[in-house]
Amino acid sequence: MNFLDSYIYYIGAFGLILIGLYIILVKHNLIKVIVGLGILDTGVNLFLISVGYITKGTAPIFSRSGIDSEYMVDPVPQALVLTAIVIGVAVLALALSLAIRLYQHYGTLNLRKIREQKW
Amino acid sequence: MIVFVSFLVVLMLVGAVAASVFRDLISAVITAALVSLIASILFYFLQAPDVAMAEASIGAALTAAIFIIAIRRTKRYEE
Amino acid sequence: MRRIISILLLVIIAFGISLSLAKIPFGVPKTKVGRHYINEGVKETGATNIVTSVVVSYRGFDTLGEVTVLFIAAIGLGAVLTTGVKGEMRKVQPASLVLYTGCRLLFPLILVFGTYIFIHGHLTPGGGFQGGAIIASGFLLIYLGCRERRISRVASNLAESLGGLTFVVIGLLGLAFGGYFLLNFLPKGTANALLSAGIIPIIYIAIGFKVGSELAGIIDNLIEES
Numbered sequence: 001m002n003f004l005d006s007y008i009y010y011i012g013a014f015g016l017i018l019i020g021l022y023i024i025l026v027k028h029n030l031i032k033v034i035v036g037l038g039i040l041d042t043g044v045n046l047f048l049i050s051v052g053y054i055t056k057g058t059a060p061i062f063s064r065s066g067i068d069s070e071y072m073v074d075p076v077p078q079a080l081v082l083t084a085i086v087i088g089v090a091v092l093a094l095a096l097s098l099a100i101r102l103y104q105h106y107g108t109l110n111l112r113k114i115r116e117q118k119w
Numbered sequence: 120m121i122v123f124v125s126f127l128v129v130l131m132l133v134g135a136v137a138a139s140v141f142r143d144l145i146s147a148v149i150t151a152a153l154v155s156l157i158a159s160i161l162f163y164f165l166q167a168p169d170v171a172m173a174e175a176s177i178g179a180a181l182t183a184a185i186f187i188i189a190i191r192r193t194k195r196y197e198e
Numbered sequence: 199m200r201r202i203i204s205i206l207l208l209v210i211i212a213f214g215i216s217l218s219l220a221k222i223p224f225g226v227p228k229t230k231v232g233r234h235y236i237n238e239g240v241k242e243t244g245a246t247n248i249v250t251s252v253v254v255s256y257r258g259f260d261t262l263g264e265v266t267v268l269f270i271a272a273i274g275l276g277a278v279l280t281t282g283v284k285g286e287m288r289k290v291q292p293a294s295l296v297l298y299t300g301c302r303l304l305f306p307l308i309l310v311f312g313t314y315i316f317i318h319g320h321l322t323p324g325g326g327f328q329g330g331a332i333i334a335s336g337f338l339l340i341y342l343g344c345r346e347r348r349i350s351r352v353a354s355n356l357a358e359s360l361g362g363l364t365f366v367v368i369g370l371l372g373l374a375f376g377g378y379f380l381l382n383f384l385p386k387g388t389a390n391a392l393l394s395a396g397i398i399p400i401i402y403i404a405i406g407f408k409v410g411s412e413l414a415g416i417i418d419n420l421i422e423e424s
Contacts, residue, residue, distance in 0.1 A: 005121050006224045009161065012128035014215060016154070018208055019135040025204040029197040031144055031190060035151050038182060039135055042158050045174070049165050052232075055225035059166045060236060060248040061323065065389065072248075073166045074232035079252040083264045085173050086327050086409070089182055090271035093416050096189040097275040100420075103193040110198050168323035169249050172315075176331040181413060184338055188420045 009050035016043030028111045030099050034092060041088040045081045052077035124164060131157040142197045144190050152183040244386030244395035245320035253325070254398050258380040262369070265362060265408065272358075272412045276419050290345050301343030308336035316406030320395045326402040330409025337414040341421060349418060354411045361408030368397055368404075 020043055023036025052074035060075040099109065106114055131154055138150040155178035162171040227233070235256065236248055243251040253261055293301075316329030340347055372381035380397075387394030 004125065007219075008121070008125055008128055009165065010219055010222075010224065012131060012161070014212075014219065015128075015132045016135055016158075017215075018212060019132070019139065021211070022204065022208060023139045025207075026201055027139065029144070031186070031193070032139070032147060032197060035138060035147055035186070038151055038178075039138065039154060042155055042174075042178065045170075046158050046161060049162055049167050049170060050224070051222065051228070053165050053225055054227050057166055059168055059323070061168075062240060062246040062248075062389070063322070069236055072236050074227070074229060075235055075248045075252050076229065076232050078167045078170050078249050079257060080260075081167075081170050082173055082249070082253060082325075082327060083260060085170070085177055087264060087267055089177050089185075089413075090268050092182060093185055093420075094271045094274050094278075096185060097278045097420070100189055100192050101278055108198075109193055169247075169325060169328070172323060172328045173331070176328055176335065180335055181331060181338070184417065185420065188417070192420075192423070 009053075010047070013043050013047035013050060016040070016046065019043075030102065030109045030111060031096075033111075034095050034099065037095070038088070038092055041084075045084055045088075048077050048081050048084075124161070127157055127160060131161075144195055144197060145187060148183055148186040148190070151186075152179050155179040155182065240389055243382060243398065244389065245398050246389050247320050247322065247325075249323075250320045250325055250398060250402070251395075254401050255380070255382060255396075258369075258401075261405070262365065265365065265405065268409065268412055269358075269362065272416055275416055279419055293343055293345055298344050301339055305336055305340055308339065309333060312336065312406070312410065316402055317399065318392070319402040320398045321390060321392070326405030327409055329406040331413065333406070333410030334413035334417070337410075338417055341417060349414060351418075354415050354418070357407050357411040358415065361404045361406075361411070364404040365401060365408075368401060372397070 016039055020036050020038075020040030023039065024033055027033055027036065054071065054073050057071045057073040060072045060078075062069070102114070103109055106117065108114065134150050134154045134157070138147045138154065141147045141150065155174060159171045159175040159179065162174055235252055239248045239251050240246060243255045245251040245255070292298075312329045312332035314329075315324040315332060316326050319325035319329070337349060340349075369380045372383055373379045375381060375383045382396040382398075384396040386396050393399070
């Protein structure tokens with residue numbers, strides 16, 4: 001129980017990263033590969049936030065004056081993950097637009113069939 | 120408390136495995152949006168309210184909408 | 199064959215990652231920069247939300263890079279999806295009266311909520327990116343509910359360009375007034391008031407407009423069939 005208490009967030013983030021990698025490596029529909037990319041992104045963000053957590057800490061906001069700042073969690077990973085989430089959605093939108101153009105050109109989204117057509 | 124968090128993590132991993140198994144692409148996208156939503160709840164438990172708000176609005180809502188609009192312009196079922 | 203090799207590769211990666219994850223303890227303070235930002239953040243920048251002061255003031259250059267990446271992705275999507283051939287629009291059946299009226303009722307409320315979140319970014323959890331995403335969700339509701347309306351391209355492009363331009367101009371004004379790019383040159387005021395923290399509310403308002411109109415433009419490009 002002590003082991004589970006300490007490492008449950010790491011197991012969750014790490015499992016998402018592995019499942020995302022599996023989808024990208026094995027599946028051969030292009031839109032499912034892009035779904036796998038999104039799941040991988042979510043896993044990495046969860047891992048970064050769980051590294052910056054301090055036990056019995058609170059959120060780093062001074063909403064009233066006189067709040068004890070002894071036990072606040074680290075604010076730097078939260079700022080970096082905020083940037084990473086927005087960049088993740090920008091990459092997904094651009095990848096989907098390329099998938100739409102591929103479908104209009106080849107008529108299929110199966111990666112094996114696209115690779116077999118030599119121009 | 121720890122039981123609730125472990126239940127959420129197990130649900131998230133089951134949802135990610137289901138997103139890779141479904142053949143209907145719209146079901147896979149909705150399951151991926153469920154994974155994003157549970158990740159946003161876990162961000163709240165890790166005392167990060169800004170990141171939870173960003174993940175819920177961008178990851179769960181806008182990503183699923185962009186995927187469904189793109190699937191509508193291509194095929195729906197995986198071959 | 200491919201499946202077996204990829205599962206083998208994932209098992210090796212899992213083994214390596216779990217060996218190095220055992221060395222990272224959970225819940226122990228790890229850096230000293232975080233303690234410095236928490237202890238000195240309110241005095242140096244004036245914002246009571248420490249994450250906002252890190253994103254805009256201490257690490258403002260990274261936020262400028264991120265705004266640039268979002269801009270390039272929106273331009274790339276617009277360039278890839280227009281072919282110049284004007285096809286016909288897909289026939290959609292008009293929405294029923296209840297749906298149309300409900301969406302028109304909800305749309306200004308969603309806009310006001312998103313604006314509230316990015317104006318109070320330096321006092322409560324929130325900020326420019328979250329407020330911009332909520333505004334884009336409001337526009338998505340209009341596309342789904344009232345199906346014949348489109349946002350005007352001129353207003354959307356104008357809001358996006360003015361937002362980006364305001365960010366860069368404020369940075370250059372900081373360079374002109376003092377030592378470095380993005381210097382906080384306005385007075386810091388008292389903590390927990392709305393008009394405090396120097397240039398941080400102005401930058402977040404510019405980012406909120408820019409991100410909101412950009413994401414709405416991405417959805418507009420994807421829906422239109424050309």
